[in-house]
Amino acid sequence: MAIASAQQAPHSDVVIVGKEGWLFPAWGSLSEVDTTGVQAATALIAETQQALAARGVRLEVLVLPDKVTFYEDRLPEGRVVSDAVRKRYDVILGSLQAAGVDALDARKVLADTRAAGKDVFYRSDQHWTQPAADAVADAVAARIKQKVPVLAGEPGTGMALGSETRERRYGDLAELFLDPAARSAVGRDTFVVRRAAEGQSLLDDGKAPVHVTGHSMVQAYFGFPQKLSNAIDRPVTVNWKSGNVGPWVVLLDYLESADFRDNPPQVLVWQMFEPVYGFGPSAQGQWDNASIMSNAQWQQRLHKALGH
Template sequence: MTDFNRMPGTSLGKSHAPIDTRRRRVLAALGAIPLAAGLATLLALPRSARAATTGTVVEGRDGWLYPGWESLTDDATDACLKNVDLIYNAAQKLAARKILCLVAIAPLKARPCAANLPAGVTLSVAMQKRFAAMHAHGNAIGLPIIDSEAALAALDPDVESFVRADYHWSGHSAEAVAARVAARIAEAGPLPGTAGTGAKLGAWTEEVHYGDLADLLALQQKKEIGKDHFIVRAVAQQNALLDSGPDVVQVVGNSMVQPYLGFTQKLSNALDRPVGLTWTFGDTGPWKTLLNYLEGPAFKSHPPHAVVWQFNEGQMMNGPAAAGQWDAPSVMAEDAWLARVEKAVGAAGA
C-alpha cells in the first residue's frame, strides 16, 4: 500500500483533488506519548486489562484494540480547560482579522466504544465528564467547540464510530462531525466564494487491511486480531469550477482529518465551497501545525473565511511547551507560540 494522500505538514489546497485511493495509516500519525509513559499508563490499569495488553495496545472484547497511552482514569480536566483558554486567545487574534475559528475534538476511542473495553475497565467518573466540560467551557467563553461526542452518538447503530483495531475514528464519524462544523459555519453568516465549487462525494466503498493498532502487535497476535473493514468514500469526479477560487475554509489538524477518512471532503460538500487542509503527524502537535499554516504562503496570500482546528481529546492536556509529548522542533513556550500566531495573523493582513 501507499502512504497518505499527501506528505504531512503540507496544505492539500483543494481537499477534493483526486489522489491515489490506496492509503495507509501509520502509528506515527497518532502522536502517541513516549513508550515509558505509555507503560506507566498500562500499569495503572486494572489487572484484567493489563493481562490483555501487548506493549501499549489494550485488547478489549471481540478483538477491539485501544491505545494504552491514553489514560482512562487521569482526567487532567484543569489542564485541558487551560488549553481551551489558550486556543481561545489564538481564535481572538483570528477574529480580529474577521476569520472565524471553530474547534473539533476527536473523542477518545474508549468514549463512544466503551462497550468493547476489557472486562472491568471503564472511564473514571471525572473522565466521563471531561469532554462535556471542555465543550461547555469553550462555548461559555465564546469559542465554538463542535459537539463531536453528540455527533458520534447520533450515528446509525449499524455504523461503527471507530475502526475496531485502528486508532482512528471511522469515515462515518469524520463526516458526521464535519456536517456539524458546516452547520455552525453556515449559522455565522453568508459564505464568500462561488456556489457549485464544493467537493462531490463518491459512493461508500470498503477496503480490507490491518488497523494501525494491530500493526503494533506480535505477528501471531496480529493474525488472530485480523484485518479490518475500512468504509471510506471512493474519489468522485469533480467539475471544472473547483479551481475557480481560493479555499474559503481551512482545516488544520492531524490524521483524524486526513483525506482518506473524508472529513474535509464532507465539509466542502456541505458548504458547497472549496476547503483546504493542512495536517501533520500527531507528534508534531496541534500548536505547531497551526503555525505551519499561518506562517505559510497560502494563509498570507488568501486568508480564509474560517479555520477549523482539530484536536485529539487524549492530547488536550498538552500545551505548546509539553516537552516529551511533541517532537523537539514543535515544543515552545506558550508566550512564544502565541506571539508567533499574532505575528503571522498580523503579517497576513499587512
C-alpha cells in the same frame, strides 16, 4: 482463542487490547483528568480565536471525542473508565464556553450516529468511520452556514462525492504497535472510503473560504474534508500531521504559510482530540521533540503569523 492470545501476547504499552480484538490508544488516561491543563489549553484557544477574528477569520474549534468512551464495554476485564473521564468532554466544552469559545458537541453527533446502528470508530484503528466523519462534517457545515451566511466563491464549486470502496487491512493501532503474533490474532478490518470523483481533488492550498487543520482524523482518506466541501458547496483546503506532532504546531504550520498570507479563509476549522486536549505546546513526552515549545514561544509565533 486467537483474541485471548492477543490479549496475553507482549505488545506495546501504548495500545490496550480489548475484547474481540478492539484496540484503544493508551495515551489518554482512563482514570484522571488534568483540569489545569484543560484550562491552560482553552486559554490559548480563546486567544487564538480573538487574534484570528482581528484578521476577519472565524475559528471553529472541533474537539473529537475519545474512542474509549463509545466502546467502554470492549475494554479488557479489569479496565474501566472513571467517572471523571466520562465527564471530561463536558469539562472541555464547559471551559471553552466559559472562555467565549462556542464549539460543536461532536460527541453528541457521534452518539446519535452510533444510536442509528453505525460504528463511529474502527475496531483496530484509532480513526473514525465514514458515517462518523460524514455526520460531523454535516454538523460543522451547518454551523458555518449559520455563522457565515455568505461564503466567498461560487455555488457549485463544492466537491462531488465519489463512490465508496472497501479495503481489507490492519488498523493503524495493530499495524504500528502490536507485535506480529498479536497483530495476526487481532486480524484485519474493513475500511470504507470514498474514491475521488472524476476530475475532483482536495486542495492543499489555494483560494477557499474554509480551511481545516488538525491531525490524521481530518485527512482525505477518512472523508471529512470532502464531505464538508460538499455540504457547504465551496472548496475546502486542509493541512494535517500525525497525532504525535500535536495540534499546536499544525496550526502554526498553516498560519505561517504563504497560503494563509495570500489566501486567508473566512473560517478556520481547528480539530483537536479529547484525550490529549490538555497537553499544551510544551508537553514533554507527548509531542515529538521538534514540536515542543513553551506557551510563550507559541503565542509569539501565533501573533507574528497574524501580523500583530
